[in-house]
Amino acid sequence: MQIRIASFNVENLTDEDGEPTIDLRTEVLRPQFERMNADIVCLQEVHAQDVGDGRALRALDTVLAGTAYKHYERHFSTIESGEPRRLRNLVTLTRFPIVEADQVMNDLVGRIDIERLTGEDAGEIKEIGVERPILHTTIDAGAAGRLHVINLHLKSRLPTTIAGEQDRDHRWRWLSAAGWAEGYFLSSLKRMTQALETRLLIDRILDTDPDAQIIVAGDLNADVDEVPVEAILGRTENTQNPDLVGRVLFAVESTVPEPSRYTLFHQGRPSMLDHILVTRNLIGAYRSTEIHNELLHDESIAFATDDQYPESDHAPVVAMFDFARVVDLRVTADEPEESLNRA
Numbered sequence: 001m002q003i004r005i006a007s008f009n010v011e012n013l014t015d016e017d018g019e020p021t022i023d024l025r026t027e028v029l030r031p032q033f034e035r036m037n038a039d040i041v042c043l044q045e046v047h048a049q050d051v052g053d054g055r056a057l058r059a060l061d062t063v064l065a066g067t068a069y070k071h072y073e074r075h076f077s078t079i080e081s082g083e084p085r086r087l088r089n090l091v092t093l094t095r096f097p098i099v100e101a102d103q104v105m106n107d108l109v110g111r112i113d114i115e116r117l118t119g120e121d122a123g124e125i126k127e128i129g130v131e132r133p134i135l136h137t138t139i140d141a142g143a144a145g146r147l148h149v150i151n152l153h154l155k156s157r158l159p160t161t162i163a164g165e166q167d168r169d170h171r172w173r174w175l176s177a178a179g180w181a182e183g184y185f186l187s188s189l190k191r192m193t194q195a196l197e198t199r200l201l202i203d204r205i206l207d208t209d210p211d212a213q214i215i216v217a218g219d220l221n222a223d224v225d226e227v228p229v230e231a232i233l234g235r236t237e238n239t240q241n242p243d244l245v246g247r248v249l250f251a252v253e254s255t256v257p258e259p260s261r262y263t264l265f266h267q268g269r270p271s272m273l274d275h276i277l278v279t280r281n282l283i284g285a286y287r288s289t290e291i292h293n294e295l296l297h298d299e300s301i302a303f304a305t306d307d308q309y310p311e312s313d314h315a316p317v318v319a320m321f322d323f324a325r326v327v328d329l330r331v332t333a334d335e336p337e338e339s340l341n342r343a
Contacts, residue, residue, distance in 0.1 A: 002324075007217035009274060042091075044219045047059060077135055094139050098140075114126060165180070262315075265296050
């Protein structure tokens with residue numbers, strides 16, 4: 001039984017007026033979805049649109065129309081009313097049944113009170129919390145068993161806005177280096193809070209079921225050797241405790257040759273910001289990883305804006321697992337010794 005699991009930041013997916021149009025975006029994105037040919041897909045940055053008195057993921061529905069994904073079950077990030085958030089929703093699509101679905105947002109790590117150091121609010125205590133939830137979906141994958149899929153989009157590296165420290169007429173221009181540094185620090189704090197909350201969620205799942213099969217997929221805005229990803233992986237080299245080996249996660253892109261191991265270009269530099277991380281008990285079924293980065297553009301071209309490109313700045317990552325051999329071994333291990341002797 002083969003299962004393909006994908007992660008894809010579709011980059012501000014909306015059908016609101018502007019360039020590029022949803023028709024042009026669909027023309028570019030739909031073949032990427034078809035090429036992924038995935039059984040489970042974790043999407044980031046899916047915007048919602050106003051429909052009547054509520055909101056719906058209308059732009060995503062347009063892209064998926066005419067594909068197998070149209071019929072997949074879905075779990076998406078929501079506000080209290082149950083409607084999708086206006087911007088940057090996480091969406092998990094699966095051809096398998098969804099058994100449980102929840103989201104975590106400052107539930108395992110509380111908000112932090114911190115003094116502002118620059119700008120109009122200098123000296124005031126402000127509460128800092130994460131801006132994006134963690135999406136946890138439990139999926140019944142048949143012979144492969146239950147899969148805990150954690151869809152994640154960590155805070156971007158862009159500095160958090162500091163009142164009075166940014167030029168009103170130029171969105172990206174800062175009035176002081178200290179203001180920029182504080183904004184960058186606050187974004188790093190939000191990103192690390194999400195990473196810690198993700199690790200706590202993983203441990204909570206494993207506390208309940210030590211054999212749980214967990215997949216973390218998404219745009220982590222950090223490379224595999226940076227602190228947020230390190231926190232989620234829980235490597236033995238960091239904990240110095242071999243008793244925790246069953247809680248270590250494995251970054252599947254490590255099997256991709258290094259020259260091809262990137263999902264985003266910035267100022268001519270390739271970066272691997274999108275990841276699929278899995279618990280060690282999935283390594284036996286793991287086979288390969290694809291990164292569809294052949295047509296990536298440099299998202300930092302001078303004076304460029306995101307809405308100039310119908311494609312995403314990010315490349316999809318697809319991991320393939322084959323549970324047939326694993327299932328056979330499980331069956332063999334469960335057979336009585338006498339029946340094996342008869343064979």
